[in-house]
Amino acid sequence: MANPGDTAGLTRLIENGAVVPGEIVAVIGKTEGNGGANDFTRGLATLSFSLLLAKYLGLAPDEVTRKIAFVWSGGTEGVLSPHATVFTRGADDAAPDGRSKRLTLGIAVTRDLAPEEVGTMAEVRLVAEAVLSAQAEAGITDPRDVHYVQVKGPLLTPAAVADADSRGARLVTRDPNGSKPYARGATALGVALALGEATESALHDGMIAQAMDVYSSVANTSAGGELKNCEILLFGNSIQASGDLRIGHAVLQDVVDAGAVTRAAQSALGDTDAALDISQLVALFAKAEAPPGGMLRGRRTTMLSDADIHYERHARASLGAVLASVTGDSAIFISGGTEHQCKPGEAPIAAILRV
Structure with missing residues (x-):
């Protein structure tokens, strides 16, 4: 990507037949922002890709973002290249052979979180429920076959802090950038809880982003101000998948x-x-x-x-x-x-x- 709004690469892949727009289910990418609370490159990338795909899919841009999961991480320091990885799901000429496990992907989203729920057990439980849903969609019965769970959730923006203040709601922090550890930690613990890497008895609000001896080995979580819910992309290998x-x-x-x-x-x-x-x-x-x-x-x-x-x-x-x-x-x-x-x-x- 030449910039956060650059969709030329995906356009070429669609035009030359390498990618079928209707088969796109998720996009994971890196943008050249700062990765902080004021990193608007992520929202720009989602907008640009949804506008492009709206044309091919015959949908409104907001319908595209409900159909396709977009996860962007800001920060391409050093040699890292701004880019997007596009995941498609389509029919395969070869049926699963019943012996070999192949890559599969499950997607789920939570409801929107209230500002006071960010970085708390409420977020942990919502993500855990969504991870189990994504695992079921992926056709994975054994958690050991799950190898990567990407979660993108909200952080606390100044507007979210003001909203909570207007209702007298208590937040984990009033610092937007300082909310990232709580937000990332809560979503990672949701993955750990769903996959049996942690028990609910070991989890409580006070240990989030504090008791680091409880963790998931397959969670990869990010937080941004461009969304209010949590998007879960679960990757693993399943005997039900081909390819x-x-x-x-x-x-x-x-x-x-x-x-x-x-x-x-x-x-x-x-x-x-x-x-x-x-x-x-x-x-x-x-x-x-x-x-x-x-x-x-x-x-x-x-x-x-x-x-x-x-x-x-x-x-x-x-x-x-x-x-x-x-x-x-x-x-x-x-x-x-x-x-x-x-x-x-x-x-x-x-x-x-x-x-």
Whole structure:
């Protein structure tokens, strides 16, 4: 994408027959904004793509956004390339063989959240319910076959704070940017609860974005001011699916863990001894986090003490360079902030391979 409103690439894919507009079910992408509460590049990208697809689908733009899930993450620091990954679902000439599991996708959305529900157990439970719905749609019965759950939910905008104030409602914070950890954490815990990675007895409002020893290893969550509900895209492998794609996941030990790409690919292939074949790699999705205390493998970093550049931007740039050095491709989805997404200092990574 040449800019957040650039739809020329998708237009070419549609015009040359590579993508059928009616088969598009989701778009996940990176835009060149700051990733903060005032990052309006995400809303611009959704608007631009919905206007384009409205023409092909014969729908109003707002109907397009109800039909297709759009998830954008702002921040393409360093070598990361602004891009969109388009997911389509269509009929396959070959029926599932009943033995091989292939990539499948389930989508669900929650109702709109009130400002006072953002970052609370109300959001956790709503996301958990939606994750189970998405898992059912994907045809996945075993949670171990779920490898990547992308959730985009709301953060607290100044308007949302004012609305809560007018009703005397209590918020987790009054700081829009400070609400991101709570929002991301609550949605990640919703994934953990739905997939059996956490029990509800261990969850309560006071531990969200605080007790980081409770987490999901497959959640990848973001928060933005461009939406009020939570959108859940659940990816896994199912025996009910056909096609030539599989997905796997691994855990990044830190932002320089280049070996995680190979481990995620091996997970997709179901072979822990498989060598990495970059030609098979279709898409890569990861979270980036600063090392605890700023210490990376015994060396001090300034990620957490830099007053000029937020640590998320440091982390995205660092991890982007490491992963691109392995894949040779900078069109990688990397989002910052890992509250309740793997252990502190670690982060999830998922890979889709053509097999």
